[in-house]
Amino acid sequence: MSESPAVLDLELGPIAHGGFCVARLQGRVVFVRGGLPGERVRARVIDDSKASHWFATATEVLRADDHRVAPPCPVSQRCGGCDFQHVEPAFQxxxxxxxxxxxxxxxxxxxxxxxxxxxxxDEDGLGWRTRMRYGVQHGRPALRAFRSHDLVTVPEGGCPISHPAGRPAAEKAAAGAAQVAVAVAGALTDDPTVGVVADGHRVEGPSLLVEGLDPRVPLARAGNRSWKVGADGFWQVHxxxxxxxxxxxxxxxxxxxxxxxxxxxxxxxxxxxxxxxxxxxxxxxxxxxxxxxxxxxxxxxxxxxxxxxxxxxxxxxxxxxxxxxxxxxxxxxxxxxxxxxxxxxxxxxxxxxxxxxxxxxxxxxxxxxxxxxxxxxxxxxxxxxxxxxxxxxxxxxxxxxxxxxxxxxx
Missing domain, CATH: 3.40.50.150 (Vaccinia Virus protein VP39)
Known part of the structure; x- marks a missing residue:
């Protein structure tokens, strides 16, 4: 990495593709995560490998935008899964x-x-993700940190954007595994079905692996149809x-x-x-x-x-x-x-x-x-x-x- 100050005092400009706000420092572009346009923040540099632009994460808000809210997840700034938990859903x-x-x-x-x-x-931005892949840290489900292979343990009660039906199953499976995958079928019904694979082996619910899908369980619906979907294949997660x-x-x-x-x-x-x-x-x-x-x-x-x-x-x-x-x-x-x-x-x-x-x-x-x-x-x-x-x-x-x-x- 080139020489750069560890913490920057920045005035944030417009939102950019990727969820960053654009700031400028002595002619250099700095892409800042965790901010809002018009805010003034202190930000920690996380990548200065390029001469033309750096990446940073806001660590302190000196002047907040009116659309800023308290993140519903306590690890949202470290976890790489969410970009906008500090923003009102409508303003997102x-x-x-x-x-x-x-x-x-x-x-x-x-x-x-x-x-x-x-x-x-009724969209509040939480509880929508029907498929999750976790690493395991200290016997609990974990997700990768932002721009890193490091793991961040999900908070007690589970990842807030994951479907609530899958959270207890993830906690249970992580106690004895290194990798856990969870899929929720019938997510909009009163009785969703949860399938869990730990270290490549089914441990709960229908088998959700491709070619192993239980033919009695349609994993997804749209219109008047049901589709059989492999958990390792593509399907929308909302x-x-x-x-x-x-x-x-x-x-x-x-x-x-x-x-x-x-x-x-x-x-x-x-x-x-x-x-x-x-x-x-x-x-x-x-x-x-x-x-x-x-x-x-x-x-x-x-x-x-x-x-x-x-x-x-x-x-x-x-x-x-x-x-x-x-x-x-x-x-x-x-x-x-x-x-x-x-x-x-x-x-x-x-x-x-x-x-x-x-x-x-x-x-x-x-x-x-x-x-x-x-x-x-x-x-x-x-x-x-x-x-x-x-x-x-x-x-x-x-x-x-x-x-x-x-x-x-x-």
Whole structure:
């Protein structure tokens, strides 16, 4: 590390992507965790390895913003799981709105004035996380510290953002294990089911490992459907997230019976299932063979491929009315954007967990003749900086679509 003072006295500027506030010190940018725009804080430097910018954590608030609150978790400033426990939940969404707006403007030239929508009317930001992975420290569940491999023991009573049904099971399993995974099914019911795996072995409830899922226990629901989901595979961790995103996608696409759709990065078939229920013929692709196996069970009328999206796309239908893509955090990228445009869909739904990656992808789709007609953002990860977005794209003109067919899609 280069020479730097251990503690800085800083005036905090705007919120930045990642949950940091931006401060400046003698021409250097300092990204500060645990602050709010406009506050004055003392902050401890935690990373000065870059000459252009440092990272720091607020240790003392000298001038507080009105939206600052006492964190509900006593270890929130040390644990890496939460970024915004010191912020009122409604203002957390305002901060996320600013980040989405700034990223879309910077990365795609889109001026967005939407809101970050809560997942439910009673959202207090706690008790929502249905899947947790813990290390163990002194016989108790622990989570990794911020930007560190060190462990921080969760407080008595459990991690406040974890679902309450899973907290006692985590405490019990941690007493004799090194690693514990907990998943809660039926999280919105009066009688949720808890599955626990300790050191790779089931110790309580249904087996929640891929290929070992108890077929009697649907792990997740959205709309009028249930999905079998492997605990090691992808599924939204907020109990309302799948329904919120599915409704946004279906409402935006407005599928019609008899249409064709591609579900890219399809996971276990969330969007494919709802499109099939609307009378749409669906093909899906997912890199995980285990997820594809579950997708085939969940949506038996659809066709699913296992492999990388960019490699499988040429083998899928060359025309589609609708495309849904839910890529990993890095986004879809230039090649997939071109491939999607080449099938000439009348509408595209892009689901994104990173606003910077979404902005990059939207700029690529614009090059291929598709632009967003709506962008919605959802607070599906309260107390963290993460935000989920759904963009609905349509062709800007037929000529642009024809140009796209001569590009990266072929």
């Amino acid at each position: 969404r305002q901060l996320k709105r600013r980040v989405v707006s700034e990223q879309l403007s910077r990365g795609a030239g889109i001026e967005w004035d939407g809101a970050v929508e809560p997942a439910g009317d 109990p309302r997230a799948a329904t919120v995103l599915a409704e946004a996608v279906i409402d935006g696409l407005k599928p019609r019976p008899g249409e064709r759709a591609l579900d890219l990065y399809c996971g276990v078939g969330l969007f494919a299932g709802l499109l099939a229920d609307a009378g749409v013929r669906v093909e899906g692709v997912e890199v995980s063979r285990a997820a594809v196996g579950l997708a085939r069970r969940n949506v038996p009328g659809a066709r699913f491929w296992a492999g990388r999206t960019d490699r499988i796309m040429p083998r899928m239908s060359h025309r589609a009315d609708l495309v849904v893509l839910d890529p990993p955090r890095k986004g879809a990228g230039r090649k997939v954007a071109g491939q999607v445009a080449s099938v000439r869909p009348r509408a595209i739904a892009h689901v994104a967990c990173d606003p910077a990656a979404l902005a990059r992808d939207l700029s690529l789709f614009a090059e291929n003749g598709y632009r967003p007609v709506s962008i919605r953002a959802f607070d599906l990860f309260p107390m963290t900086h993460h935000v989920e977005c759904v963009a609905i794209l349509r062709a800007s003109d037929d000529e642009a679509i024809l140009r796209a067919q001569d590009g990266d899609g072929h």
